[in-house]
Amino acid sequence: MRxxxxxxxxxxIVATLQNCGYIAYFAGGCVRDMLRGQREFNDIDIATSARPDQVRAVFxxxxxxxxxxxxxxVLCGKTSFEVATFRRDSSYSDGRHPDHVYFSTPQEDARRRDFTINGMYYDPLTDEIHDYIGGQKDLEKQRISTIGDAKERFAEDYLRMLRAVRFAARFSYTIDAATRDAITLLAQNITRVSAERIFQELDKMMRGPTPDIALALLDELGLLQYVLPEVAAMKGVAQPEEFHPEGDVFAHTKQVLSFLPTHPSSSLAWAALLHDVGKPPTQTFEDRIRFSGHNTVGARMAxxxxxxxxxxxxxxxxxVAMIDNHMNFMHVQQMRKGKIKRFLSRPTIxxxxxxxxxxxxxxxxxxDNxxxxxxxxxxxxEEDLRxxxxxxxxxxxxxxxxxxxxxxxxLSAVYELQLEEEVETREEALAWVKKISPKRMVCIGERT
Structure with a gap:
């Protein structure tokens, strides 16, 4: 680790705690990522035997x-570090928080965590890994496994089902059979998780390196129909083969996600995921399969x-703006100069x-477009476009x-003339306005 x-x-922080007689290690995701070869970290959590009042006394x-x-x-300059006491948890009545916690040992602390790859500790002073739950073995096998009984781990916090998908997609790992079976069995319970937390997990998936794999896993494990039923509805919606040899709308959406740059912005990722969400309700069969107005319908749905x-x-x-506009790209080579300038001046272009x-x-x-x-x-x-x-x-x-x-x-008509370079000064613009009769003003705007 660099x-x-x-x-x-x-x-x-670890050294200070150890010098005061406490056990202290790096914990969780940073240890996993270190063992996977990551060299730098922006988020390091610390686990310790020191209790909260003792942590407060030390720092x-x-x-x-x-x-x-x-x-x-614990604050160090402008940086903060989460320092958590080793603990074991009681039951989770609310499906997220333990009813009671009991401060305990590293071994018990590891057993309460979600997945084996996230349950290891690292001592930066001795360069030792402490693995009580087989995390290193699952890293070697590139496998996502819950710690202990999968159904119990998910019942403690059903969001963990989405986290399993995210980690599997992010690292291109498999999900072990017991974990997969538990997710499939419990998938409907994801609706018990708050919308905000579901969004955060989905957002991380879509902004990850393989959002197409994440989407496929959500579908395979039965989660998609509960978190994004409108996207699940894309499955089986046929498209004209001459334009879409890749298959139905769902297959196309997965392909689009696969062609995004690594770690796209949230707006790009969600626009890609939802850009054709309006196709299922607009599908018609006339001379061929059509989806008239699916961009407008899809924007409202998004x-x-x-x-x-x-x-x-x-x-x-x-x-919404990106989805509503995405079909206009087919016309860009026929646009007049003013319109293409305005098109390229869109904030999300x-x-x-x-x-x-x-x-x-x-x-x-x-x-080509x-x-x-x-x-x-x-x-x-830039100043020519805007x-x-x-x-x-x-x-x-x-x-x-x-x-x-x-x-x-x-004003829009004047600006269009300005973009077309038909008026170039304020005086020319004022002169154009002066010669516009009230009757002609009614028709202004049709040029665009």
Whole structure:
């Protein structure tokens, strides 16, 4: 493990606790990742025999974040480290938190954790691994296994079923038979977990290195129908083979996810996952299979899904805009200069181009429109694509026009002329407005 600044600070905390007579180790995910060959860490948790009051006595800057569960934050400069007391848990009546905790030993502490690969400890002072639950063996076999009885572990916190999927997809590991069987049996219980926590796990999956594998596992294990029923509905929805030789809408969506860059943003990942969610309800069979208006329907559905999962307003707005616009890419090479400039000035355009490329690669394979848009971007500078408007509302008022709903259309028309380079100065824009009759103003906006 490379000793970066965070590692050094965490090691000092362990050394301080050990010098005071307590057992202290690095714990959990950082140990797993170290054994997998990861060299640097941004999140190191510490487990210790010191109780919360003893941790508070040892360190000057301590914040209790879960003192009843034995969890404290030790502050080192601007960095904080979670320091948790070894414990064993009683039953979990609420399906998330233990009813009672009992401070105990490293061995018992390991047995309460979720998966074997997450249940190991590392002593940075002696460079020793402490593995009481077979985590190293499962790492070698590249296998996700619960610690102890799988049904009991999941009943303690049903979110662990999604975590099993995330780790399996992230590391390209298998899920052992007992763990798979328990998830399949208990899948419906995922609905007992809060929407916020489900969203966080799904978001990590979709932003991970293999979101397509995560989606396939969610479906195989029976979880998808409960967390994203609208996505599960894509299965079996046929598409015209001449445009989609890859198969149905669900197969296409998995392919799109596979063509995303590694670790995409949340907005790009969710837009890719949901871009065709409107196809099942819009499918028609006329001269061929069609999905008329599926982008608009899908945008509305995506908004409902993300609101239900408590996604942020920003994420919701960006994903909805991207899905609603994704079919317009087929027309970009026929757009007038002003319209293509406005198209490329969209706040999410960079991610939309990436999404369109993945969409094409997952179907017909033709990425000409992406290359065309990139060539236009190279042709125009940023200020050419997004110039400051020559006129604003106050300029129209100064001309003696009364504020009305037509203001927006008029300003939009002037801006379109500006993008087309038909008017280049404020004076030319004002002159154009002056010669527009009230009757013609009604039709303004049809150019776009």
């Amino acid at each position: 000793e970066n600044n965070q590692y050094t600070m965490a090691k000092e 000057k800057r301590v914040v209790p974040v879960g003192e009843s569960f034995g969890v404290m934050l 908004e409902k899904i993300l609101r239900r999962l408590r996604g942020s307003n920003k994420l919701c707005d960006e994903v 960079e991610e939309e181009i990436v999404l369109h490329r993945a969409d094409c690669l997952a179907s017909h394979g033709d990425t 992406c290359r065309f848009l990139r060539s236009i971007q190279e042709e125009f500078r 110039p400051e408007p020559l006129l604003r509302g106050k300029d129209l008022i100064a001309l003696g026009l009364s504020p009305s709903p037509r203001f927006g259309k008029l």
